[in-house]
Structures are given as C-alpha cells and as structure tokens.
Amino acid sequence: MFYEGRMRNIITIDGPASSGKGTVAKIIANRLGFSYLESGAIYRALGLWVYKNKLSDNALNSEVLNLIDSLNLKFVGDQVLLNGSNVTLQLREEFIGMLASKYSAIPDVRAKLLQFQRNFAGNDNLVTDGRDMGSIVFPNARLKIFLTASAHKRAERRFKQLHQLDKSVTIESILNDIMARDLQDSTREVAPLSYDSSFYVLDNSELTIDETINFILSRYNSATH
Numbered sequence: 001m002f003y004e005g006r007m008r009n010i011i012t013i014d015g016p017a018s019s020g021k022g023t024v025a026k027i028i029a030n031r032l033g034f035s036y037l038e039s040g041a042i043y044r045a046l047g048l049w050v051y052k053n054k055l056s057d058n059a060l061n062s063e064v065l066n067l068i069d070s071l072n073l074k075f076v077g078d079q080v081l082l083n084g085s086n087v088t089l090q091l092r093e094e095f096i097g098m099l100a101s102k103y104s105a106i107p108d109v110r111a112k113l114l115q116f117q118r119n120f121a122g123n124d125n126l127v128t129d130g131r132d133m134g135s136i137v138f139p140n141a142r143l144k145i146f147l148t149a150s151a152h153k154r155a156e157r158r159f160k161q162l163h164q165l166d167k168s169v170t171i172e173s174i175l176n177d178i179m180a181r182d183l184q185d186s187t188r189e190v191a192p193l194s195y196d197s198s199f200y201v202l203d204n205s206e207l208t209i210d211e212t213i214n215f216i217l218s219r220y221n222s223a224t225h
C-alpha cells in the first residue's frame with residue numbers, strides 16, 4: 001500500500017515550461033525548511049544521457065529505457081551530478097529540454113522513474129515541481145498548485161534570462177520552443193500536463209515572484225490549519 005502524503009507534508013507545483021515553478025518551489029522549500037525535488041531535472045538528465053550516449057533521433061524506446069539503468073543521478077545542494085559529473089548548467093539548455101520532453105512521453109520511462117521520485121528525500125517534507133507531480137507522483141499531496149502564465153509572458157521572462165548569456169537569441173525562437181514543448185507535454189498519452197479540481201490554479205502572468213510565493217504559502221497555511 002502506498003502511504004505517500006499522509007506522513008509527509010508535500011506541496012506540488014506543476015505547470016508549463018518557464019512558468020516560474022522552479023524558482024518559486026525552491027524559495028518555498030527554503031522558507032519552510034522542506035526538501036526540494038525538481039522532477040524536470042530527472043527527465044533532462046535522461047535527455048542528456050541519451051545525447052551523450054549518441055543514440056540516434058530514432059532511438060528505440062527499449063534503448064532509451066535500458067539507458068536508465070546506467071543513469072546515476074544525485075542532487076547535491078543546487079547541483080545535479082550525472083554519473084559523477086556536474087551537469088547543472090548543461091541541463092538548462094533548451095535542446096535538452098526538448099529531448100526531456102520527447103523521452104518523458106514514453107510510458108515505460110515514466111513508470112521506471114516513478115519510484116525514484118516517490119522515494120526522494122525519504123520521509124522529509126517536500127516541495128516538488130514538474131508536470132505530473134500532483135496528478136500521478138504525489139496524488140495525496142497536502143497542497144497542489146497548477147502554476148501557469150501566458151506563452152508570451154513566459155517567453156519574455158526566458159528571453160530576459162537567456163539574452164544576458166547569448167545575444168543572438170530571439171524572443172520568437174523562444175516562443176516557438178515554448179509552444180512546441182507545451183503541445184508535446186500536454187497532448188501525450190501518459191501523465192499529460194493537466195490539473196483537476198484538487199489543484200489551485202494560479203496564472204501568474206501579472207504577478208511578481210513574491211506575490212506568487214505569498215499566494216502559495218497562504219494556501220499552504222490554510223491547508224494545514
């Protein structure tokens with residue numbers, strides 16, 4: 001029997017690419033003294049691992065699945081170690097996000113990575129973000145948030161971050177990437193990005209990070225008192 005969520009306090013924050021879920025989830029985990037799991041980093045690490053192992057674009061699902069057996073992932077503070085190498089920055093690349101989105105649509109891949117996520121941080125209280133954390137991974141979580149913003153706002157925010165590092169990046173290309181990933185993540189057959197009536201939906205297009213955090217913390221306080 002699966003007792004997740006009864007012993008631990010878990011807050012799930014799901015939402016589309018660049019909705020700010022990672023930023024707010026990390027700050028909320030810090031404020032509450034909870035552990036933090038960025039589930040997207042697991043799928044991104046798989047994307048990077050497939051890429052490093054030079055599987056072709058037409059890799060068979062079974063080949064991708066086999067690679068999971070040799071994927072040793074550790075989260076150490078803010079860093080992600082993949083088989084001992086610090087891959088934190090590489091994981092943020094947009095093409096890795098696309099690979100993550102592609103391979104995460106394979107049902108057996110999701111099934112194989114499920115227990116790692118449920119066991120993450122043992123029995124610690126947890127804040128976690130992703131696409132299916134409230135719907136599939138932790139359905140009994142204390143608080144489930146669906147955090148979204150318009151595609152234009154998300155592209156604008158991402159542009160501001162990326163433009164500092166790479167002046168050749170354009171807002172149009174980012175918007176295209178975001179829309180492609182939204183489509184892929186929300187139309188796949190297993191664990192599509194979605195929410196139901198057990199979620200609080202928050203569109204933060206016009207909210208600051210602090211306002212978003214305050215909304216989630218006030219919902220959490222109401223849920224626990």
Ligand code: DC
Nearest residue numbers: 017039040043100101104130131132
């Ligand atoms: O959150 P992110 O953008 O880093 O996630 C990268 C990709 O990984 C995303 O496009 C889809 C996939 N993903 C998923 O399928 N389920 C999750 N819980 C988290 C991410």
